[in-house]
Amino acid sequence: SMRSPAWSCVVDSPSTPHGYGEGLYFSDGRRKVDYVLVFHQRRHNSLRSPASTSVSHDRLSVVSNGNFPPSAGSDLAPGDHEMRLIRQEFEANLQEAGLEIERDKEIKAHGPSFTRLHAPWPVLCREAEFLKIRVPTKTVESGFGSSMSTVWRKLNQPFQPKVPRQDQGRTKFLSHSFSREKLHLYNITSKETFFDNTTRGRIVYEILRRTVCVRTCQTIGISTLIAKGVYDAAFPLHDVSALSAAVLNLQGWARYSAFYKYQPIDLVRKYFGEKIGLYFAWLGVYTQLLIPASIVGIIVFGYGVATVDTNIPSLEMCDESLNFTMCPLCDGACDFWHLSTACGTARASHLFDNPATVFFAIFMSLWAVLFLEHWKRRQISLSFNWGLTGTEDDEVRAHTHTHKESLEHTSVRRDSDREGQMETKTTVCHGCRSTDKLTWKDRLPGYFINISSILFMFGLTFSAVFSVIIYRITISALMAMSPDPAIKSNVRVTVSATAVIINLVVILILDEIYGNVAVWLTELEIPKTDTNFEERLILKAFLLKFMNAYAPIFYVAFFKGRFAGRPGNYTYVFNNYRMEECAPGGCLIELCIQLSIIMLGKQLIQNNIFEIGIPKLKKLARAIKNKGSTEKEKEEGKPPQQWNLDYALAAFEGLTPEYMEMIIQFGFVSLFVASFPLAPLFALLNNVIEIRLDAKKFVTELRRPVAIRAKDIGIWYNILSGMGKFSVIINAFVISFTSDFIPRLVYQYMYSPNGTMHGFIDHTLSYFNVSNFKPGTAPHSSAHKDISFCRYKDYREPPWSTDAYQFSKQYWCVLAARLAFVILFQNLVMFLSLVVAWVIPDVPKNIVEQLKREKKLLVDVFLQEEKEKFQLIQSLFSKDNPLQAGSHLLQQAQGIAAPGRSSTLPSGQTQALVGDGGGVPRARCRAASFSQFTRKSPSSPMNENENSRHTAV
């Protein structure tokens, strides 16, 4: 009697049906529902579809001969009929691929119908081997995580999420790519649970993705069918009851009260897959690193608050005795004014414009680098812990198709074409559309529309910004002309506040528009793969949204007030309106206000309205729409099945919006941090909420997404790193051009008579001879009749100089200093960033060591196994006589006449021997793998030595 080898060792009795979670199983209560396909019966149709009549869980190879029974539903409209045929062929092909199918028992007149898929063990094994899925082996690696000291762990304890012990214990099973040949190596306790639901879902999705539909429609994959409307949706099920421990924690993770705790990233990954796990890990790292940034930001702000009363420039500005008479702020209607009236702005300005800000800008630039480096390390640790190291990048294959589910218009051409280039099976049939490569001529119109549209969008953004500027100029001019003194005194505040709010609203509206435009534009390009599609989409959306969010801020930072001209020679727009100037305290305070309002407003409104409000509204709408069918079911007294519940949720639309929101926020934190040191704090507060919000959304409001394997966060890393680099330049310019830091330095070291800041305000103000006003621009009625000179903020020659009102030597000197600072700052920070990135190794040290240890362990396991096999065969030899004939044959086969070698033996015989010998199953197991081994390494001298030694003993 013989047993089949290797894999027979791990066979268990089939696991008993679970008591709970009925909705997660086929009607037999044993087979898990791994995936659900949903379609809508759109017309009235009382006939049972031919395929569903004969469907039972044992029907496996009925339709495999490729001939379909003629459709009985001839009363259907052609479109619907065709769709049913497509579904029939597709599902038949799924069955041919090994999946098992269960359909709804009764066919509903309308409403959603569900096709449930189950992947049996052989299919799971086959696909797991194909996908090179890593599974735990029996080998346990101990001493894992022992590097953390006990004190630190105790201190850290309250922040850790409550995760069942075994998940974070010190033991770790070595993992290895699944292979059907090495089943005995894996830690298989039950075939039902060896592959968790997430993996099962991924495997079924992989089959769905590549299954073709040749006869009825020339397409590949479920996503195309969804795009064509053949199916409504396809999703794996949430398994709240099955993975109770994990999900309880997921829900704990999603609670706001857990805001101070670490996230249970490993569980998130187990439930949602690597891609979503990486998102939350990234968000966690970002939020965590915002804490030190916030603290330093608060300290810098505190420094500003503490020094505001000792700061000489702002004291001088507030000093009424100095009595600088300033030139009027508008033509005609405005009067001369005293600088001391702008004291408030000056003091506020000092809060953000002080030497600590320069330090903070450098700090934040390095912080950005540190963040990226830290993330790189974390990413590598995660991909190591999740067993993704060494796997080839299958991301190209296991890419997301989910965005297409959200598209209303079916972009079939793109889909089929993209797929067609990846797989070539469609060329089998005659009726297929040609899957030739698109030439550049085909692509040219797409690119053309793309570029022109993006330019148009840029133009739109700029004109929006410009409109707000015009609004500000005109309204302030009009209000200045108003006779009411109450209005007059509040001009600046009113205008600024309303303008910023208009900006914010415009940004929010354009943001939504641009998101959709980017999708449309990317579709026009017909990218080849889905990864390609995603990358292009992200890049476009990022460009548009970045411009949209930052254009008004850039205007305030670098352009406002620079084209205003000088008294007697102002710049005018629309003939009459003077270009706006900055506040007397400098443009920095305006930049700060603009930045804080847009940042806070964007976050609050997007979080509250777009992320909470709109999904709730959508859910409500869906609930009303499906009211009929659910009510009917309720009448029948059945509890709603899990697939009904999940179908009621919104479709998962990809991580792009989540990432995008965070990246734009990262811009607020890094780009203009020199002007607003509290930005990290606000970002931190937002993110603490954001994590829980996203978690809640993923757990309770979205259908379960397919687990997607991903090693990294992809193009987002590049965007982050690009932004980090850009922020260095921007901060350099903000410090040197927007703030008064450089002029102060130059004054102190070059012009100050005694090396202090006394006299700085006087130095920055130029003289203007009031007789030089152009006709009509001088104040109509002035309280200062007797003055002959007024002052304005600029470095220009005084009226009594030979080249009056030209830029003075100080101007060029300050300009040179500013530019030199930009060069110094940029290169210094870039150099420091390089050093930081170079000093911090990409791969954490413990991971390197662990990788080495694991490699060694695996080799040891391998060697140990070979040794055991030899000892076994040796003991067999000592019992029975060595089969000389067999070994002779073997040597002949080897073609080497090596006398004295008799340890190897043809496998068949050995197997027979072992089989006859009976013994414990463990022995059989070894023998089985031994037969494999003899085939592997014939006559290795090392083995021979071991062998001969054994004989000596």
Added chain:
Amino acid sequence: SMRSPAWSCVVDSPSTPHGYGEGLYFSDGRRKVDYVLVFHQRRHNSLRSPASTSVSHDRLSVVSNGNFPPSAGSDLAPGDHEMRLIRQEFEANLQEAGLEIERDKEIKAHGPSFTRLHAPWPVLCREAEFLKIRVPTKTVESGFGSSMSTVWRKLNQPFQPKVPRQDQGRTKFLSHSFSREKLHLYNITSKETFFDNTTRGRIVYEILRRTVCVRTCQTIGISTLIAKGVYDAAFPLHDVSALSAAVLNLQGWARYSAFYKYQPIDLVRKYFGEKIGLYFAWLGVYTQLLIPASIVGIIVFGYGVATVDTNIPSLEMCDESLNFTMCPLCDGACDFWHLSTACGTARASHLFDNPATVFFAIFMSLWAVLFLEHWKRRQISLSFNWGLTGTEDDEVRAHTHTHKESLEHTSVRRDSDREGQMETKTTVCHGCRSTDKLTWKDRLPGYFINISSILFMFGLTFSAVFSVIIYRITISALMAMSPDPAIKSNVRVTVSATAVIINLVVILILDEIYGNVAVWLTELEIPKTDTNFEERLILKAFLLKFMNAYAPIFYVAFFKGRFAGRPGNYTYVFNNYRMEECAPGGCLIELCIQLSIIMLGKQLIQNNIFEIGIPKLKKLARAIKNKGSTEKEKEEGKPPQQWNLDYALAAFEGLTPEYMEMIIQFGFVSLFVASFPLAPLFALLNNVIEIRLDAKKFVTELRRPVAIRAKDIGIWYNILSGMGKFSVIINAFVISFTSDFIPRLVYQYMYSPNGTMHGFIDHTLSYFNVSNFKPGTAPHSSAHKDISFCRYKDYREPPWSTDAYQFSKQYWCVLAARLAFVILFQNLVMFLSLVVAWVIPDVPKNIVEQLKREKKLLVDVFLQEEKEKFQLIQSLFSKDNPLQAGSHLLQQAQGIAAPGRSSTLPSGQTQALVGDGGGVPRARCRAASFSQFTRKSPSSPMNENENSRHTAV
């Protein structure tokens, strides 16, 4: 009767001994010499060593029990005796690992003794599997390289090296990592030649590297033994006769007459391994890309030549009628002088300082980026064509030890420690030195010495530069005081020329010193792995050599003339000597001279003396030393064996010096290209020679290096890319500060009365009132008695201004413009570089497509094979009756009762069936792998379908 499966199919009769190349085989003429170990018999010793008496080629497991016969050589000195014991143990361990050993028949009194190693087929197989060496499969991929058009290929033909057709044909065998289980897949025509000599050498080296020597000395690996002096050398043999076609081409490649041809990179790689192949490929790409750079450089230079007669500033300088009287160039001895006398320098200066140079600087920065991107692509193509894609980075393991061979002092501690951390086998024995980790306390002194030494070296370099400056200042002052007018008129030329030559000599000397210092310093650091060692060494050597080569050039570019002061207020060093000024034509011309002389001199001298002369001298020395033994052999009438010949060659000392030379040259080409547009041309001329020189050296003057697998050029890429980035900044500063480009622009657009350059020279010269000379500094005797003002080149207020001799407004204006240009240039070029790097995909398109195709092909092969197996088993079933018992057992084992499945069958039985059936070997082959398959995929429904279809037919 049964045959062992799978691997038995490929067995050939052992190949017959080759007729030629006797020196490459053991004395039996059949077994290849894969590696040679050399040791010197240092004392007179007429006794035969005990091990060598019994050595014959069949002695395989004699010493495997670990007990050595007591040494008979008691008359040996202890050191020598110990070494012999170590050799005995080591060689015994090599034999235990499967290597076969042949020693010299007679023991020579003194002179080198050779131990020749041969790796038999099983060892090769085992190690190839372990090292995951890629070997060609039988599957042929056609259509390779068809993307190139025929016209292009014909045009390209004369530049292609003459390589045998089959190597560059359109067919390519798919390659796959070697596995003993899949022997039938590989294209094995003969076991002797399946692994080429390079691979065999690598495999033996791998064994040599990891073989331990526990009892006699606690070490691992051959390199430690060489460092200890146990062995003299270890190397694989050159096989000039065996690989005749390839080597003929190698020699063709090494001929100067082939300078215009592409290199036969694939052959180079085949012979020398990937690492050296990559070096030559890199050198080739670099040289190739120097061609367009040279052409553009020549054009830019040509533009300078063409416009020199129409250039207004230089015309104005030469115009004697303008008659600018300049302030004297030295105190007292020198007289006032006319600017028109410096006409020659002005004209020469224009050759290099014209607007085209700015364009060229931008061009070269982008060229550097393009070069790196192009190399990245080439590297990926190469590693794809060489089958390195997808292999894990074994470079850490298969690293080079060769540098140690060149070290005289044995750094045993470092070696054993480094090895000890990589492998843990040494802990087996008791007497081993502890392989604990070094704590930071152990490392601190090393680091301290390191940093202080590097600082000391920097100081040395700087003081060398400073000494040359002092030399220049003093000599020119002394020569100026000389009464001889002939000397006086040649001051500048003489001083400059001698100073540059002194610089050059200093650089060459320090270069050699620094190379050795870097090695010494790196050893102090005790790095963990050899890759680590190499990287640190390279980094240190690069830093030191870079500083050394560029310090004088940096001085001339950015510091010379900036601290000279102004007339009446000069800066003095050593009380009496005025700091040197630039020539009247600007510093750029001096920079240009400095650069060209150092670059050309360094290349010529290093090429001629260090690379040709010194090796020849060394060879001569070795020849004289070994004269005795070779003469004796000649007396015996034997032709010298290949190992004798190879031992006479110099040891291979790594690629670091070769790369370093090229990287420093790359610096000349990229860093200061704005000042010397002809640099690429000179580099090109040098490299064309360099390639052939290096090739010649590797083929004929060095022992054959061990083939080392490498995917990329490692840290050199980072250094190149860092230099590319640095060059952007340097070029920006050279253009804006060293050249007169910006002042000219500022003059033209801000100060010129009519928008032309007329009056520029006058504008750049400030006035000095001769009455303001400090006492004793005015010219003692002057031909210009009547002048009251002299001119000097600077932007300062005239003597009649209120703040006389202060920097003027123009100065600040020009400074601001210069700084603005730096910012603009740097950011523009960096942005363009990013765009270029982003637009060019890292992986060439055809490689991506080919990878896809190959993956598909491999899957197809796999599927096809499974199908064939099933057809085979099907046909077997139709002959014999299906064995119901067997299939029943199988199903039981699977634990799944699936009626109607009878296609699978336990492997043992099938095998028996096939074995009985006899038939052609091909059939056996399939059956053997079939048995493997049944174990692989039990009851896959897909297979079942195929099966049932087959039955229907």
